[in-house]
Structure formats: structure tokens, C-alpha cells
Amino acid sequence: MPAADVTPPSGTRDLFPADVLLRRRTFAAIQDTFERHGFEPLDTPAFERLDVLTGKYGEEGEQLIFRILRRGEHAASGEADLALRYDLTVPLARVVARYGSQLPSPFKRYQIASVWRADRPGRGRFREFTQCDIDVAGASSLVADASVVLALIDALAAIGLEGVTVHLNDRDALHGLVAAYGIPEALGASALTALDKLAKIGPDGVADELRARGVADDAVAALHADLSAADPTAAIVARVRSDARGRVGLDRIAELMALLPAEAGVDVVHDPVLARGLGYYTGPVFELTHPALDASIAAGGRYDGLIGMFGDEPVPAVGGSLGLERILLILAEQQGLEAGGAGPGPDVLATVLDPADAADILAVAVRLRSAGIGVDVYSGEGRMKKQLRHADRRGARFALVRGATERAAGSVTLKELTSGEQTTLSEEEAVRFLRGRLAEAGGRDGGRDGGRTDG
């Protein structure tokens, strides 16, 4: 057989125990939070019919869809009929169209799942990555918008990311801004893209970019002055208020702010240049930021046009996403996890020095496990030293040794791997001893499932 390339495909990863367990713990805490907020889990297939996905992501996105070849007699055609899920919004729209009135209304669902995009891979940018979406379909009330924001805030708190700031804006307020500064509607979207970069490039940078995008000098000058004011938000809001549609947006922002209770313990600010790609959104838009990260950690908004795309009726909807891959990087760093690292090891690694002892040691392992202790039995070959090295590498807390002496006495020898301390106990005593020592350290469940109980 010719040597195959055994690296994972470009932009994908093999995930080892530390990564898998961090993900599992993080997802569990988030899922639990979403469910406590009344969002229900939904899972959809990894691939969709090709025509369900095409025409939904613009020309650029369209290029990034992974298409699946037809099979059997049609394989030779070189044609695709299926494609890997590109996001979780289009599958939701399909589900809403398919199951319609069988779903609760409003339909509050969350989905944490892989999506695939043939993007150029880069640091922190993958072709297979996990998205985490919550949406409320079928609700036009701002209670739904507030519910999405509050659930995201709580999910972040559940994984230890407290102290987020919510940045709010509204599509109508943005339209009002464009009109109020006298920017022609045709240049509106482009101008807003420039304004959205304020935090990154500052007022001068924005002014340069606005000019480069063809915005007239007066408008640029007025914007630059307001962006450089002592209170830029107040200056811009005053201007937006001069436009009727702008006022609708400002009122909606105020209304949504009033729905986010002080008890939620977060800062909510109106960010009048927050745009998030106008095309998609129809009402409030929001971003959540956290001191641990310069970019946003979650975002979303109201998009009343999208969920109804496969049906006859428009479906009002609001949703948000957690930037999960970015969040996992922060958490791994906070927890000192190495990518590709080992997970928490077994409580006990039972050594087997003489194959003739194996049956006896496997039986001890069964008894210890039924007493709630995790036991790995060494199945390789090698002397004690090699087996202890293996136990160490696997992150086991204790090595168990049971030779002829111990067997005759019905005892086991336990060696704590960090301290090297060794003690010989009856099996019954060993269970009590191990339970005590493992509980002290929070036990494996404390370590492994911490995220579940934090939630």
C-alpha cells in the first residue's frame, strides 16, 4: 500500500483527551443553561440537500461549501447532490418549514454542532468547527430578543466567563444614522462597514475609510467630529434622533434595554456604530464582549426575513451565537490545558507483572470498580518500572500492585504516584482509603464533570 498522508485533512483536528473533555464539560454547562432558559435541543444531519444550502450565503460563502458527490451510477457524473452543513441557521429554517405547526410556538431551540467551511485555514480558523446557536422562531416581541441575550449571558457565566458587556444597536437606528449624516442610501452598507471598525482603527481611520468608500467630505467631517466628541454615543444619538426611522430604532433599543434586568448583573451599552452586516438583520443587533478577549465573544440579533425562507409566510426570529472555538481557547488557557494533552487519568492503574496473575488482578479491578473506583488494568508487556511510567503518563493517581504475598493475604499494595507513598491494605481498607483520597482531590467527578455542577 502506498504511504498515505496520515495528518488530519487541512483545517481539521484530531482531538485528544484534554480537548475532548474540555469541550464536553463546556458544552454540558452551556446546554444546561440554555435548557434552564427554556431552549430545547435540536440536532440535524451533518449534510443537507445541496439546493437547501445554495443561494443562502452569498457568492463568497457559496465557494466555501463542501459538496458531496452523487453515489452509485451517478458518481461518474462528477455532480454533487448533498453538502455539509455550513451553519446552523439554514437547517433551523428547514426544520421550521418541515415541521411547522408540530413545533411549539414560539420555537426556542439551541444547537451545538460542527459546521464545515472550506475557508483558508489559519490560526484559530478551522474548516471543521463547532457552532453554538440559540434562536427563537415565531416571536416578534422584544421579550424574545431579551431572552436570547439573557441566555447567552448566563451560558457564559456558567463556564466561568462572567462580567460581559452587552453592546446593543438596531438596524433602524443604523438606517437613521446613514440618513441623518446625509450619506446616500446606496453607500449606506459600505459606510456602516467602515464605522463598525471604530474600536479597531479609531475616528481618523474610520474617516479615511469612509472617504475611500466614496462618502462625501461634509458627511465624513460631521461623523469624524461626533466620533471624536467627549461622548461620541450621545453626539451620534442626537443626530440619529433627527431621522424618523432612526427614532424608531432608538426607541426599540431603549425598550430592549429596559427588558434586561439589573439583576442579570451585566453592563448594557448602546453602541451606535455596531453594524454586524446589515443584510441579515431587521431589528436589534448585539455583541457580547469580555475582558479576556478583544473581539466579541457572542453576537446576534433579530432577522425576521430568514427563518421563513423555505415557507410561504415570513417567520419573525431572533438568535445569537457563542463564539465557541474562541471561548474554548480562552478556557484551555485559563485551565492551563495543553492542546493534545492527556485528560485526567484513571483513579488506579493496576499493574500486571506476571501473566499468571492477570485473572486475579482483573477480578480485583472488577470489585474496585463496583465500589465506584476507576481502574485501568495494564495490558502491555514490561517490568514494574515501565508499568509505573505508563501509570504516570496516563495521569493515574495510584498504581496497584498485587503479587503472591498480597494475594495470599487478600491485600493490595497502593502506590500514590505523585508522592511515591506506598501502603499495603486489605481490599476493604483499600476501598475506604481510595475513596477518601480521591474525594479529597475532588475525585474524578469533581475534576471531570465540574462544568455540569457549575451551571
Added chain:
Amino acid sequence: MPAADVTPPSGTRDLFPADVLLRRRTFAAIQDTFERHGFEPLDTPAFERLDVLTGKYGEEGEQLIFRILRRGEHAASGEADLALRYDLTVPLARVVARYGSQLPSPFKRYQIASVWRADRPGRGRFREFTQCDIDVAGASSLVADASVVLALIDALAAIGLEGVTVHLNDRDALHGLVAAYGIPEALGASALTALDKLAKIGPDGVADELRARGVADDAVAALHADLSAADPTAAIVARVRSDARGRVGLDRIAELMALLPAEAGVDVVHDPVLARGLGYYTGPVFELTHPALDASIAAGGRYDGLIGMFGDEPVPAVGGSLGLERILLILAEQQGLEAGGAGPGPDVLATVLDPADAADILAVAVRLRSAGIGVDVYSGEGRMKKQLRHADRRGARFALVRGATERAAGSVTLKELTSGEQTTLSEEEAVRFLRGRLAEAGGRDGGRDGGRTDG
């Protein structure tokens, strides 16, 4: 936009709360068991380089691989360069070849993940389904074989499927059988396929099939006589023992049986006609059966040739799979779950009768949640009756009502949806009351995470 077909693609499913939560609970209990047995989680990409998968599954399997079209300028070529994971064994072999000595040795890993096969969909047969594999790579000791069997038994017990029977056999014993009955080696595999059907079609059926496959009359007669004996196993074993390779296999079966401790509480039987597809396996093979199911519920064996396929050295390995999709069907039936059904609802659904009350009710919800109670806030439009119907449909335990009277008094009205009982309490009393009532019913965590604590 032309109406798209909004059903999930052929052979795939949309999974609703009851299904998602059953899966999550089941997987968590299995994962926990595997980890307590010293198996580590591994996750690999959904797709692999095409050449990693081709040539691994025989001609028939090859047809069932979902191939992914090249992208960008190469898309027009109609060629594929990637393919969806077809099983979890080839990715494991790739990982072993890629990371080699960086992995613990022996490397005990488990993976529970979707695989995709373009099989003809049928009842219980899907094109996207979950596999659950455990393997020990790099161990030739039968301790590894025993470890796999014991972990599978415990995993099944952890999800409530106790009382399995382990059926053991061995490839060398099967070779011995073929030789001992005078079946030509060229007909061996075919004859074993016929013998493997004994439980389904009985001795007469097997004899007919053996004849149809070209096995000579004497051999068929001898086999038929032994299969029809009072103790067919003893009769066949006696014959197999006449062959040198057969004896090697029989001794190995006895050795493995001796490694499966009585404490594990399972029946272990030698099934001399259990074959499981000879090509793959090199030593012991096994199947686990459970009274709730006529087919096997888990299976596996030793396959020393496969894991080394991408490297220069052979890697001894033994593994097993749980028949997860089948198991999930049994569990759903046992638990009376409807496919597509609702999950456990929120503890409380807070009604919002007057939009002016929304801010106050969202704040109550925040306070109740921080006291550990799950609260969904209704975000649709509609009168009390509609909101209560929604609460009922969502499976909420209580509906919360807070009008002007309650707000003035700092109280809430709670209506238990099953009994219709209604009570007005201060918020503080409400928290105590809800905690008590929810704990009585096992609470949401009792229901949701039951599988974790069973393990």
C-alpha cells in the same frame, strides 16, 4: 425561490429533544464507564483524505463512501479529494500512525461519533448513524481482550442493560473447525458464513446452505450430526481438538474465559460457530447478546493486522463496538419515549399577559434562575389560555403568573400544570416551594442526568 425539499436527506434524521436527551444521557453513561476502565476519548474529523479511506472496506463498502468534491478552481473537475468517515477504525489506525510514540502504549481509546454510509436506508438503517468503539492498540496480551469485553459489559449495565451473555470464539478455532470437518480451505470462509447463521436457520438450514455453497456431503453430514447433538458445542469442540491450529484456538478461548472474572456477573459461553467475518479478525472474537434483543448488542475481537495499515510495523489490537442505534431503540421503548417527542420541559413557564409587565417578569425569572430554578419566559403573543396550553405542550411543571396585584405584593402565583392547583406566594416562599416540589419529582437533573449517576 423555488420550493426546496425540506425533508432531511434520505437516511438521515432531525433529532428532537426526547431523542437528543436520550442520546446525551446514554453517551454520558457509556463514556463515564469507558473512562473508569482506563479508555481515553479521541475525536477525529468528520472527513478524511480520500486515499486514507479507499481500499479499506472491500468493493461493496467502497461504493458506500460519501466523497467530497474538490473546491475552488478544482470543483469543475468533478473529482473528490475527501470523504466522510465510514467507520472509527480507519481513523484510529491513522491516528496511531500519525502520533505513534507520543501516544501511551498500550493506547486505550474510545470514540462515540457519527459515521456515514450511502447504504439503502431501511427501518433502523441510516446513512448517518452513531458508532461507539473501544480499542486497545499495541497490546497482544489477552488482558487487553478481557479489558474490552469487561468495559462493554459495564457500559451496557450502566445504561440499564444488565444480564448480557458473552459468546466467545477464536479465529484459529474456526480454522481448526474447517480443517477438522475436511472442508477445503478455499471454501472455509463461505462455510463459516453458513455456520454463523445457526441461531437463525437451525441445523437443517445450515446443512442446506453448506451444500449450496459447495461443501461435500460427508462434511455436511458430519456437521449436521454435531449441530443436532444434545450438546452441539461439546460435539464440535471434540472435533476441533483433533486439529493442531484448532487446539491453539480452543486453548486461547479457555485462557480468555479464565480472565473474565465471575464477579463481572455475566454468562460467558463458547460458541464454536460464531464467525463474525473471518477476514478482519486474527484471534478471539465475541458477541454480546441481551434478552431484550434477538441480534447481538455488541461485538468485536482481536485484529492484529489492521491498526498498523498506515505504518511499517504491525500493531496488535483488539476492539469492540456497541450497537448503539439498536440500543437507543431499546432504551427509547423501555422509557416510553416517542421519536420526535418533547424533552423534559422547563421547571416554570412564566406567562406575560401585558407587554408592560415583561421587564418585571424577566427580572423575576433572573432571580428564580439564580436560585437554581429553570424558567422559560413566554415570548409569543396570546391570552392566558394560549400561554397555558404552550406551557403544557412544552412540558413545564408550573406556570407563573404575576399581574398588578402580585407585583404590588411582591408575590407570584404558581399553577401546577398537571393538577391545576394554584397558589400565591412571596418570591422567597415560591423558591422554597418550587425547590421542594421539583426535588420530590427527582428534579430536572434527576431526570436529565440520571445516566451519569447510574454509571
